[in-house]
Amino acid sequence: MNRLRALLIAGSGALIWIRWQRIWDLLQAGDFSDRMAALAALAAPLVFALGRLPDRWKRARLDASAWVVLAILAAALLAPVLAPYDPTAQLDLANRRLLPPSPAHPLGTDLFSRDLLSRLLYGARLSLWIACFSVAIAVVVGTGVGLAAGYLGGTADALIMRLVDTALAIPRIFLLLVVLTLWEQGGIMTMVLVLGLTSWFGTSRLVRAEVLSLKQRDFVTAARALGIAPIAILLKHILPNALAPVIVTATLGVGQIVLTEAALSYLGVGVPPPHPSWGSMIADAQPFLPTHPWMAIVPGLALAGTVVAFSFFGESLQAKLDPRRR
Structure with a gap:
């Protein structure tokens, strides 16, 4: 040596x-x-x-996935500028049905002569809007429940966690199908609420675990000794230190909600027509797969790429924010 x-x-x-x-x-x-x-x-x-x-x-995966996520978000936000047509407009039922890709229609048209590129861009806008608001609801509810369970401990913690375990035992897709079928007139906001209120269980468990660890630290003990109110300790001392797993969960949750929303729309209980959705686009294209495969391939690739990009971005953030994985 x-x-x-x-x-x-x-x-x-x-x-x-x-x-x-x-x-x-x-x-x-x-x-x-x-x-x-x-x-x-x-x-x-x-x-x-x-x-x-x-x-x-x-680092390369984090940078690449971040750029892909930014590109998807930019395409969704700029859909009114990038889309050449109204996504719900039936341009010409007699002469523009099921057109192949062309300069006038880069991705062709569907059965009702609607431009597929416009529907793809607006579908991304709607899917990400639903996903972001649903994840926001799930993060707020899950973080609140996890903070309460972890800080209170004892009987309250045991009761809250048993309720969470019971909710996790219910098949989520079955619950979503039942609720959205019973309230099919509720529209998009109903779906956002249902998706958000059925997605917070995992977040609550992560936050609870962080709180159980953090409340034993010296700075929390010192705050208690100074007579600081429990709610102030939770919001000012514990919550900021427990946000790392919440950020990761929220990023991963966006991709999961996008996929869930597409599945529900494919089954006919998601985004109501004529609003564009990647799931409904795939469902509409299914009868024409042998002759017009691009009608299903393009939204399928967009859906898969979005889910993979957010998954990679979330995993890279987790590796970046978690000191144990550095």
């Missing part, structure tokens, strides 16, 4: 300087141990670089 150190000079950061002439001399005239040390010195930069690959891959 001493011989190896003598052959390397550690520079600033990740830079390693190698004593090339000394290594060459050892390879030419040194004994067996000298030659092994020289070979190890030559391999040191490669080993060092390979050891840093996981960190670079995490």
Whole structure:
């Protein structure tokens, strides 16, 4: 090891300087141990670089997924500018039904002569709007329940967590289908509320676990000793330190809600027509798969790409924010 150190000079950061002439001399005239040390010195930069690959891959994945998420959000926000037509307008039922992609209609038209590119962009806008508001509801409710259960402890904690476990045991898709079928006239806001109020259970468990750990810390004990009110301790001292898993859960939840909303729209109980939705676009294209496959492929790829992008972004954020995974 001493011989190896003598052959390397550690520079600033990740830079390693190698004593090339000394290594060459050892390879030419040194004994067996000298030659092994020289070979190890030559391999040191490669080993060092390979050891840093996981960190670079995490940073690259975070950057790439962030750019993809930003591009999706920009396309959704700029849908009124980017879309060439009204997504619900039936342009010409006699002559523009089921047109293939063309300069006038880059993705073609559907059975009702509606432009598919316009419906794709507005579908992204509506899906992300539903997902963001549903996730906001889930985060607020889940964080509040988790804070209360974790800080109160004892019987209150046990009762709240048993209720959460009971809710988790109910198949969510079945619950959504029943509620949305019974209140099918409620529209999009009903779906947002139902999705949000059935998505907070996991968030509450994560927040509770963080609170159980944080309330044993010295700064919380000191706050109690100073006579600070429990609600102030929760909001000013515990909540800011428990937000990291909430942010990750919210990011992952956007992709999950987008997928759930598309599934519900595909089954006919999600976004009501004629509003565009990726799920309803796939359902409308199903009879024409043999002759017009792009009608289903394009919204399917958009849906899959959005879910994967938000999943990668959430996992990369988790690796970035969680010190145990650095």
